[in-house]
Amino acid sequence: MDDYEISKTTQAIELAKEVEYSSRIYDRNGIYLSTKTPVELIRHACLEAGMTYEGRRKAVIYHLRYEQQTPIIVSHWNSISVFPTESPEKMDCCWIFYQHVKEMTALSKSCSKILFLDGFELMVPVSVGRLQKQMERMGRWISHYSNNPVYC
Secondary structure (H helix, E strand, O other): OOOOOOOOOEEEEEEOOOOOOOEEEEEOOEEEEEOOOHHHHHHHHHHHOOOOHHHHHHHHHHHHOOOOOOOEEEEOOOOEEEEEOOOOOOOOOEEEEHHHEEEEEEEEOOEEEEEEOOOOEEEEOOOHHHHHHHHHHHHHHHHHHHOOOOOO
């Protein structure tokens, strides 16, 4: 699928394991595959919302100094926010859509389970501590962004 568009129902995006696809998208409506990379999908969604991915990333770095694993508000108006579990360049990076996460539990030191609000579960190869840190950073950015009169 080349025409998948990130929306309020997108829960997570990871690199696809299938040869001809680049992304596996977990959506409340199903699982989709795309030839676009996760970052390409997120870049496109940012543009649809009237901003660039690079601009969104630079704003977070400027205000909060989160230079690595930078959380992104894709669309303030649609409450779509996403954060990477690893550096976006790493094969194991999974992009998690903040507004859908219910809880996270450790399966081992380096593997966690994310439970989404609709009951969907996703295993990710990252510690629960890193996930919690990313959730906190995303929440801090949303709070900063939402409470700044320049952005409203």
